[in-house]
Structures are given as C-alpha cells and as structure tokens.
Amino acid sequence: xxxxxxxxxxxxVQDDRQVVLSVRDLTVGFGDKIVxxxxxxxxxxxxxxxxxxxxxxxxxxxxRTVLRLxxxxxxxxxxxxxxxxxxxxxxRIALDTRLGxxxxxxxxxxxxxxxxxxxxxxxxxxxxxxxxxDELAYVKLEMVGLPPDAADKYPxxxxxxxxxxxxxxxxxxxxxxxxFLDEPTSGLDPIGAADFDALIAKLRDTLGLTVYMVTHDxxxxxxxxxxxxxxxxxxxxxxxxxxxxxxxxxPWVQSYFRGKRARSVVTNENQxxxxxxxxxAGKT
Amino acid sequence: MHCVxxxxxxxxxxxxxxxxxxxxxxxxxxxxxxxxxxxxxNHSVAGVxxxxxxxxxxxxxxxxxIDLSGISGIDTAGAWLIRRLxxxxxGEGREAKLSGGNGTIEELIGALPETTPAPPSAGPDKxxxxxxxxxxxxxxxxxxxxxxxxxxxxxxxxVRGAQLKFGRGAGxxxxxxxxxxxxxxxxxxxxxxxxxxxxxxxxxQQGAFQLRYFGAEIxxxxxxxxxxxxxxxxxxxxxxxxxxxxxxxxxxxxxxKMREEIDALTVIGLNPIGVLIFPRLVALTIALPLLTIIxxxxxxxxxxxxxxxxxxxxxxxxxxxxxxxxxxxxxxxGMIKAPFMAxxxxxxxxxxxxxxxxxxxxxxxxxxxxxxxxxxxxxxxDALFAIFYSAIDF
Numbered sequence: 001x002x003x004x005x006x007x008x009x010x011x012x013v014q015d016d017r018q019v020v021l022s023v024r025d026l027t028v029g030f031g032d033k034i035v036x037x038x039x040x041x042x043x044x045x046x047x048x049x050x051x052x053x054x055x056x057x058x059x060x061x062x063x064r065t066v067l068r069l070x071x072x073x074x075x076x077x078x079x080x081x082x083x084x085x086x087x088x089x090x091x092r093i094a095l096d097t098r099l100g101x102x103x104x105x106x107x108x109x110x111x112x113x114x115x116x117x118x119x120x121x122x123x124x125x126x127x128x129x130x131x132x133x134d135e136l137a138y139v140k141l142e143m144v145g146l147p148p149d150a151a152d153k154y155p156x157x158x159x160x161x162x163x164x165x166x167x168x169x170x171x172x173x174x175x176x177x178x179x180f181l182d183e184p185t186s187g188l189d190p191i192g193a194a195d196f197d198a199l200i201a202k203l204r205d206t207l208g209l210t211v212y213m214v215t216h217d218x219x220x221x222x223x224x225x226x227x228x229x230x231x232x233x234x235x236x237x238x239x240x241x242x243x244x245x246x247x248x249x250x251p252w253v254q255s256y257f258r259g260k261r262a263r264s265v266v267t268n269e270n271q272x273x274x275x276x277x278x279x280x281a282g283k284t
Numbered sequence: 285m286h287c288v289x290x291x292x293x294x295x296x297x298x299x300x301x302x303x304x305x306x307x308x309x310x311x312x313x314x315x316x317x318x319x320x321x322x323x324x325x326n327h328s329v330a331g332v333x334x335x336x337x338x339x340x341x342x343x344x345x346x347x348x349x350i351d352l353s354g355i356s357g358i359d360t361a362g363a364w365l366i367r368r369l370x371x372x373x374x375g376e377g378r379e380a381k382l383s384g385g386n387g388t389i390e391e392l393i394g395a396l397p398e399t400t401p402a403p404p405s406a407g408p409d410k411x412x413x414x415x416x417x418x419x420x421x422x423x424x425x426x427x428x429x430x431x432x433x434x435x436x437x438x439x440x441x442x443v444r445g446a447q448l449k450f451g452r453g454a455g456x457x458x459x460x461x462x463x464x465x466x467x468x469x470x471x472x473x474x475x476x477x478x479x480x481x482x483x484x485x486x487x488x489q490q491g492a493f494q495l496r497y498f499g500a501e502i503x504x505x506x507x508x509x510x511x512x513x514x515x516x517x518x519x520x521x522x523x524x525x526x527x528x529x530x531x532x533x534x535x536x537x538x539x540x541k542m543r544e545e546i547d548a549l550t551v552i553g554l555n556p557i558g559v560l561i562f563p564r565l566v567a568l569t570i571a572l573p574l575l576t577i578i579x580x581x582x583x584x585x586x587x588x589x590x591x592x593x594x595x596x597x598x599x600x601x602x603x604x605x606x607x608x609x610x611x612x613x614x615x616x617x618g619m620i621k622a623p624f625m626a627x628x629x630x631x632x633x634x635x636x637x638x639x640x641x642x643x644x645x646x647x648x649x650x651x652x653x654x655x656x657x658x659x660x661x662x663x664x665x666d667a668l669f670a671i672f673y674s675a676i677d678f
Contacts, residue, residue, distance in 0.1 A: 097327075110644045156643055
C-alpha cells in the first residue's frame with residue numbers, strides 16, 4: 001500500500017513538472033516503410049533522458065525528426081512550448097538558439113578551429129565583443145575538459161574524444177535549454193566516458209539543462225540518466241526509471257537490462273537497480 | 285535544485301524583458317556593494333560590459349559584496365562576467381563575496397575557472413627581409429619538385445598495376461576499367477559533340493569571312509581540317525575532360541583519403557594507387573583518344589554545315605577539298621597527343637587527390653588546383669608537341 005502511494009506521489013510530481021519536449025502521435029516513414037508509428041514521448045525540464053533501442057529501430061530517425069532534419073507524416077512536436085510548424089520565422093530562429101546538438105561524429109566545421117567552431121553561434125546570435133567571446137570560448141573549453149591549447153587546433157588534428165568534447169562545447173555555446181546528445185560516450189575510453197557522464201550531470205545541475213541522450217553505454221544509463229526510454233516496434237516501448245526497465249516484460253528489454261554486461265555494471269557500481277526518482281529539478 | 289531561469293524560460297524563446305544591470309553602492313564601513321539586477325544571460329548582458337570595465341578599475345580598498353538577489357536569469361556568459369569581476373577584485377587584494385544567491389548561481393560561478401589563458405598573440409615577424417622575400421618562391425619550387433616526385437611515384441606504381449602484395453600477380457580488374465570508361469568517356473560524348481560542333485562551325489564562319497576578301501573561301505576547308513585535326517580537337521577535348529573527369533578523380537580520391545579509406549586499402553594489403561588510380565588512368569588513356577575522334581567528326585560536320593549555309597560550299601566539294609588538304613599525318617599528329625594528355629590529367633588529379641587533408645576546405649582547394657594544373661599541363665604538352673613536330677617536319 002505504502003509503495004503504491006509513493007508511486008502515485010511520484011507520478012504527481014512528474015505531472016507538475018514542465019514538459020520541455022512533447023511528441024504526440026508522430027509517424028515517420030520512407031516510401032512504403034513506416035519507421036515510427038504514432039510515437040509519444042515527453043521530456044521534463046532538468047532531467048536526463050536516456051534513449052535506447054536495438055540498432056535500426058529508428059533512434060536516429062526520431063532525433064533527426066525532432067530536430068526537423070527529416071520530415072514527418074503526421075503528429076505534432078512541441079519543443080519548449082512551441083510548435084515549430086506553426087511558429088513564425090522569428091520564433092523558429094529563437095527556438096534554434098535554445099537547442100544544442102552533439103552529433104555522433106561531432107560534425108565540427110572542418111575549416112574552422114575549435115575556438116571558431118564554438119564562437120560561430122555566438123557570433124551569429126549575440127552582440128558581444130570579440131574579447132569576451134574569446135574568454136567565453138575558453139570557459140566552455142575548460143568546462144568540457146579540454147586544454148586551452150586545443151582552441152586553435154583544427155578538428156582534423158584532434159583525437160576522437162577531444163572532438164566529442166569540442167562538439168559538446170559548441171552545442172553549449174549559447175547555453176541552450178535542451179541538449180541532444182547522439183551517443184556521446186561511444187568511442188571514448190571508460191575513464192573518459194565516466195568523466196563525460198559526470199560532466200553532463202554537472203552541467204545539468206549548474207545550468208539547468210535538459211538532456212536527450214541516445215546512448216548504448218550501460219554505465220551512462222545507470223549512472224546519470226534520470227529516466228530511460230526504450231524504442232521498439234515503431235514506438236516507445238517503455239519509459240521510466242531503471243526499476244521500470246527491470247520490471248518490464250519484453251525479451252529485448254529484459255536481455256538488455258538483465259544481460260551479462262548490465263549485471264556486471266550493476267554489481268560493479270554496487271548500487272541497487274532501484275534508483276531514486278527524478279530530482280526535483282525545474283521547481284523554483 | 286532550483287533553476288533560476290524558469291521565470292523567463294516558460295516562453296518559447298528568450299524574452300529580453302529586463303537587461304542586465306549593475307549598480308555600485310557605498311557601504312558604511314567603506315566597502316562597496318554591487319547590486320546586480322535583470323537578466324544576466326548571453327543575449328542581454330552586452331549592455332553591462334562597460335559598467336563592468338569601469339567597476340573593475342575603480343573602487344576603494346575595502347571588501348566587495350556582490351548582491352545576486354535581483355538576478356532573474358543567468359547562464360555561463362553572465363556567470364563568467366561575475367567570476368571575472370571577482371577575480372579582478374581579488375587581484376587588487378580586496379575580498380569579494382557573493383550574497384543573495386539561491387545556491388544555483390554560486391554553484392555555476394564556482395564551476396567556472398578563475399581565469400582563462402590569454403589568447404595567444406602572434407609575435408612580431410622576426411625573419412629578415414631577405415627571408416621574407418625569398419621564402420614564397422623557394423617554397424613554390426620545392427612544392428613543384430615534390431609534385432613531380434609524387435607524379436612519378438603514381439606513374440610508377442600504376443605501371444606495377446593493381447596487384448596484391450602477395451600472390452595473385454599483376455592485373456587490373458576489367459570491370460573497374462570499363463566502369464570508368466563509361467563514366468569518363470561514354471557519358472562525356474554529348475557535351476563533347478555539342479562543343480566540337482560549335483567550335484568547328486565558329487572556326488569555319490570566321491575563316492570564311494576573312495578568306496572571302498581574297499576570293500579564297502574554299503580554303504576554309506583546309507583551315508578547319510588542319511586546325512581541328514592537329515590542334516584544336518585534341519586540345520579542347522582534353523581541357524573539357526580535365527574539367528569534367530579530373531575534378532571527379534580528385535574529389536573521389538580526396539574524400540576517400542579524408543575517410544581513411546586509402547589507409548584501409550593499404551592495411552588490407554592492396555596498393556591504393558594500383559587499385560584506385562590505375563583503372564582511372566587506363567580508362568582516361570583509352571577514353572580521351574576515342575573522344576578526340578568523335579570531337580573531330582563533330583567539328584568537321586559543324587564546319588561543313590556552316591560552309592554550305594554561309595559560303596555555298598556543297599558537301600561533295602567540301603569532302604573532296606578536305607581529302608586534298610589533309611593526310612594521315614594530320615590525323616596522327618593530333619591523335620598521338622591524346623594519350624599523353626590523358627595521362628597528365630589523370631596523374632595531376634591523382635596527386636592532388638592524395639594531398640587532400642582533413643578539412644572540406646582542403647578538398648575544395650585541391651580540386652581547384654587539380655583542374656587548373658591539369659589544363660596547364662595539357663596546354664604545355666600541346667606546345668611541346670608543336671615544337672617537336674616542327675623540328676622533325678611532321
């Protein structure tokens with residue numbers, strides 16, 4: 001009984017929170033093939049949502065559709081309370097400045113140095129003197145854990161992990177409200193990946209970021225994600241806390257979260273699978 | 285956790301309802317209090333920079349209190365400005381402390397570094413005048429030399445063919461060569477035909493116009509025949525192919541280089557030059573002479589049409605005059621040049637492709653360089669052949 005009460009309480013807390021991204025009945029397809037069918041998804045302010053799914057289930061398609069890089073057939077997408085399709089041009093631009101995206105392979109502009117990459121959005125949208133933009137670029141580099149001498153390097157001179165960090169610095173250039181991360185820790189060594197997770201959690205705490213993270217890194221899922229959503233069968237199969245994942249009866253979800261690798265992560269961290277509910281971020 | 289940005293964030297886009305402001309107040313004990321109000325986010329802090337500069341330089345020697353309670357929104361830009369002010373005051377030996385924050389702001393400010401490294405300033409050019417003047421031409425000469433080595437390397441490796449490092453022997457895959465002949469040769473036919481038809485017609489028209497004064501209009505057939513077969517046909521076709529296929533080769537090889545595909549081939553044990561460049565060179569060397577033949581036919585036909593319409597020279601007359609004007613050497617002297625030009629185009633394009641670095645900009649640079657250098661090489665080869673032919677009376 002008590003547990004049930006607690007759950008309802010939790011649900012209530014969730015309902016009170018501000019929805020940052022809301023996807024309703026989204027259908028996306030190419031030709032005859034339907035990739036996403038009437039998909040629903042909500043992300044709340046200040047949370048880190050981990051997004052998982054087998055390869056080819058449309059995780060990237062969903063992210064690209066939400067970012068309007070792909071067209072959708074039906075459904076609505078509301079980001080930060082605005083519907084992109086009905087928004088005016090000014091609102092769209094303003095909306096763009098409040099989103100940050102870390103692409104899987106960084107997508108840094110190869111003809112620009114790291115510093116210029118970070119400053120590009122600032123230069124376009126803000127009215128700040130060059131000296132302050134330089135300082136801010138160095139601050140962002142410091143925040144993502146890159147040495148200052150990386151500022152004047154070109155992306156082709158950076159290692160994979162440094163590219164990820166530089167791309168995150170660019171995604172954070174305008175201090176966005178909502179950040180999309182596409183496999184941020186893939187290709188990083190475990191220490192670097194753990195640092196990256198800690199960094200994202202710290203940024204969430206200090207900047208009040210909301211994070212949409214596509215990841216296969218079980219460590220990330222277990223350590224920083226407040227909520228997890230699983231994509232399968234063309235929709236969100238299940239979303240909720242880690243405990244919900246353990247309780248959900250689906251072969252793929254079971255093998256993902258109860259598999260050998262997942263178990264070893266859980267035991268290593270010596271942490272019960274039941275995670276505390278999402279933080280009370282977002283309430284003033 | 286409390287999020288200070290919430291008040292403003294409910295709107296779909298930033299509302300600069302209140303710009304950032306800072307005001308200094310004297311405290312009774314001689315210290316100062318800076319009262320910060322408004323929205324301290326990146327789109328609304330620009331106005332406060334002057335005040336901050338001013339405050340950073342002035343003031344007494346007593347402690348400073350920074351009052352954050354009036355801030356309605358903040359991000360790293362605003363937090364950095366506060367941090368910078370604190371560091372500046374700390375540098376003066378004054379104690380700077382924050383007050384009135386809700387925890388988050390302090391946390392954010394605490395997460396920022398105290399100082400950033402000064403942006404590196406380019407030191408004065410220490411080189412002497414001699415060095416500054418002669419470095420660029422020297423570099424150019426060295427680059428030309430390196431290009432030549434690279435070209436010879438590619439030519440040599442291409443001759444060795446597309447063999448594996450062990451076994452299987454030499455051999456070029458016929459399928460690959462045929463594909464490239466299709467792409468570089470067959471698909472270039474329409475544009476080559478159109479271009480050559482027009483060139484032939486223009487030469488005939490201009491020639492006939494000038495020769496009319498001498499009553500020698502019939503010699504326009506000699507003019508077009510010799511000029512087209514010996515020089516123009518092969519030259520313009522080669523220039524067209526340098527632009528069309530040379531750029532394609534550079535772009536293909538360059539982007540493969542950027543994506544480490546060339547490295548992958550090497551590691552698998554294949555000679556990338558043999559696998560990638562050799563088929564293209566073979567295809568170009570076969571395609572360009574064939575295209576030249578087509579171009580010659582098209583140009584002569586264009587000239588014949590103009591001769592008929594403009595000067596009243598019938599096809600029969602045109603053909604018999606053409607027969608007398610040209611012989612095998614006219615055709616041969618033009619055709620011999622084609623394979624050499626094809627090789628030059630292919631090698632220049634491949635060298636430039638292999639030089640592509642990591643950035644998209646460098647790809648663009650090298651594609652441009654490939655086309656320019658290939659056209660230059662083609663014209664240079666044509667000139668060398670002209671000198672050679674006149675020396676041997678060919």
